[in-house]
Amino acid sequence: MEMLWKDGKRKALTFSYDDGTIHDRRLVSLMNTYGMKGTFNLNSGLFGKVEQAVINGIDTDFSRISGEEVKTLFEGHEVACHTLTHPSLTEIPAVMGRAEVLEDCQNLEKLTGKPVTGFAYPYGTYNDKVEEMLAECGITYARTVVSTENFELPHDFLEWHPTCHHESPKLMELATEFVKEDATEAKMFYVWGHSYEFAQKDNWQLIEELFRLMQEYGQDIWFATNDEIATYTKAYRELQISSDGNIVYNPTEVDLWYGIGKEVYCIHSGERKELI
Numbered sequence: 181m182e183m184l185w186k187d188g189k190r191k192a193l194t195f196s197y198d199d200g201t202i203h204d205r206r207l208v209s210l211m212n213t214y215g216m217k218g219t220f221n222l223n224s225g226l227f228g229k230v231e232q233a234v235i236n237g238i239d240t241d242f243s244r245i246s247g248e249e250v251k252t253l254f255e256g257h258e259v260a261c262h263t264l265t266h267p268s269l270t271e272i273p274a275v276m277g278r279a280e281v282l283e284d285c286q287n288l289e290k291l292t293g294k295p296v297t298g299f300a301y302p303y304g305t306y307n308d309k310v311e312e313m314l315a316e317c318g319i320t321y322a323r324t325v326v327s328t329e330n331f332e333l334p335h336d337f338l339e340w341h342p343t344c345h346h347e348s349p350k351l352m353e354l355a356t357e358f359v360k361e362d363a364t365e366a367k368m369f370y371v372w373g374h375s376y377e378f379a380q381k382d383n384w385q386l387i388e389e390l391f392r393l394m395q396e397y398g399q400d401i402w403f404a405t406n407d408e409i410a411t412y413t414k415a416y417r418e419l420q421i422s423s424d425g426n427i428v429y430n431p432t433e434v435d436l437w438y439g440i441g442k443e444v445y446c447i448h449s450g451e452r453k454e455l456i
């Protein structure tokens with residue numbers, strides 16, 4: 181019995197983009213053109229800030245989007261927390277860290293009208309204390325900046341390592357491997373970055389090439405936000421199986437899919453089934 185994704189698909193693709201700079205507008209527009217889904221990690225305390233910054237030696241327009249455009253710009257995608265003002269959470273007092281997370285969530289929830297439970301670590305820094313605090317604040321998953329260069333799901337969603345950054349020299353190699361792989365169980369390809377990096381180098385074709393390839397194989401791929409993947413995976417892990425392995429019960433709110441050999445099965449929320 182193998183875990184499959186929604187609608188029995190064997191592959192999922194997700195994106196995570198940080199900081200909410202104005203270049204998100206072009207990225208979202210490209211994602212929408214190709215039917216991709218992403219998660220955008222925003223610092224609501226910096227909305228509307230106009231800033232020119234030198235990042236990695238390159239002069240960059242680091243201006244932020246405004247709060248007013250959050251709801252419409254990210255329609256169909258996920259808005260997630262990246263703290264209010266982008267401090268490293270391992271270097272500030274716990275009480276300040278908590279306020280940075282909660283205030284950002286509250287601001288984003290007011291703007292989107294939805295619960296915000298996703299998170300990306302500013303500067304990628306975290307430790308056990310920070311993870312504990314996030315869980316207490318209702319955060320259900322948190323993305324790091326550690327590349328796995330594989331397609332496996334995380335064991336611990338508060339240390340969710342992406343497959344790679346979009347600037348990885350291996351991006352298209354990994355993407356090709358992913359779409360060609362004859363997967364028997366749920367696999368995930370997870371790309372992260374900052375939209376200003378495309379503006380800095382004017383290399384938008386990089387991500388467009390990836391979108392085009394993934395769209396071509398779209399029949400086999402679930403295009404999902406980070407939250408959709410985390411929610412689905414956690415629900416799947418709650419499936420109850422009888423001790424003789426013959427009965428499966430879905431106690432969650434989520435319809436789930438699994439595969440036995442080449443056969444695909446769906447077990448609805450609250451349903452009990454015999455495994456054949």
Ligand SMILES: [Zn+2]
Pocket residue numbers: 198199262266301302303
């Ligand atoms: Zn950031």
